[in-house]
Amino acid sequence: MNIVFIGAGNMAEAIVAGIIKQGVVEAEKVCVTDIDEDRLAHFTEQYGVGRSSDNAAAAAQADVIVLSVKPQIFPEVWPDIKTALKPGALVVSIMAGIPSTRIAGGAAIRVVRVMPNTPALIGEGAAGIAAGEFADDSDIAVAQKLMAAVGAAVIVKEEELDAVTALSGSGPAYVFYLLESMLEAAEKMGLDSGVSRELALATVIGAAKLMKETGEAAADLRAKVTSKGGTTHAAINTMEARGVKESIVAALLAAQARSKELANG
Template sequence: MTVTAILGAGVMGETLLSGLLRSGRDAGDIVVTGRNPQRVAELVERHGVRSLGNAEAAAAAQTVVLCVKPQDMEGLLDEVRDHVGPDAVVVSLAAGITTAFVESRLPEGTSVVRVMPNTPALVDQGMAAIAPGSHCTDDHLAEAEQLLSSCGRVVRLAEKHLDAVTAISGSGPAYVFYVVEAMIEAGVVLGLPRATSTELVVQTLYGAATMLKETREHPTVLREQVSSPGGTTVAALRQLDDHKVRAAFVTAIEAAAARSRQLASGTA
């Protein structure tokens, strides 16, 4: 029996737990922990998994998943340091926490994988990037990849790229929701009922994303297919260009990456 311990029963912890169960993982092979006893009890009752303390869970597991907030990571690592098995893989989902930080607080040679997930994992459409630490084996990296693939897609990258991943896919859903909010509001300004405007925008977004994924065409090609010369789309895109929206998005994503680097370096 291969036991997975999810240390941290928050939103992402439950998301991963639910994905594992939907992918066919036996509930008896999963252990959860958390600071809120009521929350942990709810997960045990809802999903049929086991609950233990952090140290006991780490000792029992071959895969230890760290799902706590970045500011709580050091305390958690101190708590489980002497209980992580020599053959275990430790998977960290905490933003801005480097593999070197985790490795330095665990027994020498511990296999560590850093993950940058995103919130669409809640609906099994997540995009996660995983990066190996200095002691991570290929088998352990593959194990982490399989773990995250229960909630969406996974890419392997060098850790140096994870700040960019944080800025693109980690924070990315918020950018999309921001644009969707603006489009819905525009529909209301133009006289549509809010519910109708919302339905139009959400389905348009879903359809456009599906086209990008299934046609594999470059977004420029797809945009040009909608942009008839002298038409309504061109008029709208000209306004976006005049307001430097494209440049603003690039600058915003650069700022997100810079902030991720600050968090990782401890200078935040």
Template sequence: MGERRGLAVLGGGKMGEALLAGLVRRQGADGVVVCERHPERGAELAARYGIDVVGFEEAAARSRVLLLAVKPQDLPALLERLAPSVGPGHLVVSIAAGISTATVEAALPAGVPVVRVMPNTPALVDEGMSVLSAGASAGEAELDEAEALLSTVGRVARVPEYQQDAVTALSGSGPAYFFYLVEAMVDAGVLLGLPRALTTELVVQTALGSAVMLRESGEHPAQLRDAVSSPGGTTIAGIRELERHSVRSALIAAIEAAARRSVELGRADGSR
């Protein structure tokens, strides 16, 4: 068991492919396999990344790290099929939203180390944010191994598992909130008479530049916003409208709702 090496991606959806692509770009395809229930999708991934598409037993036999990249509702069936082939020599990494390490551990043989991860879709462009939590049988070595895997597609942080529902709501769902805001800003530009293509370029580059400023300046967002808001100017007039329509409160409420839904997903599968 100790000689087993390699990675098996179980599930070839968006996040599974993002992690697969990042690893292959950084380290090559050697030792990487994928399990995919749809043959046509499996063939697509095999051709694109030069990897083998295999069954669960072969994946477990060839790979130390098993990345569970399926939707939460599909995880119980996956674990049932995987359990007979898994042992303590494996490392199981789950990216299923809302599903606790205890739930995954209960479906597998005793002593299998499990790490729970909440990634997000910017992993597709190597700018993801992944947050890790260790299960009962996973220690620092397993967290280091999972972090090395996820760091191929962005930044990584570690939190106690009880914080994962908040992480899911904030960074896991977060890209959708930004896309929503960008969509609204683009529509506003079109309403004001700008061509949609130009408006999209203006908004996307503004979003990108603003994010880089936040990361590199180290300043609080309020300070950066204040620097743009001249007395009696256009920006402060716009900010007043955002406050009048309670946009700040709406965003906070949306993130709270997403966190509650993450808890509900876990409860539905018996994790709490």
């Protein structure tokens, strides 16, 4: 299986690093393209993969084409690549908001869409993977194998990708926002910034791991640390009174709506 990444950006680097490190694909079977020669040189030096500045020529050699350019670049690069595709090639798109039907453009092209998130950069990502009209289970398996090299890789329906975008695609930003707020409070309480950063990060990571490892519901775990009249109770009461949960739910629904709008142009 020869794979080409169109666009040697941050997300492409995360996936290339993951699949090479984990032996999912050999470096000589991977090629990256970009307009920036320095990026291409970096990929060759760092990962030993092939390189090209000719998208169509590279795509013509590939069994799997990963579209990893920004969505706004897609209309510029796709026509040449599309005409160069090998018969039966699989197109995996990690571009946000471009429906598989737009990529296939009326042709019977096998397309799988992936919505990754930025913790993939350290191998801790969360990706939703969805088959387009002509993709089959083996195509989904290929995309899942690639994305599993950089984190959790979950199969969904394409119409669910807007919700996945709102949940895990944009999700890291919500966690950073929570951390920002916790650290602002820590500063107000006079804690040293290094100390509060270490404690806040360990708290978020520890809570997530606790939930993962116990398999318990978030609400149950929260109840366990919230004794009536205690400190956590005082904090949660304040959040409830100020509608924090409603705001977060509304925020995710707004992200989903925006994702739909962007997909519809």
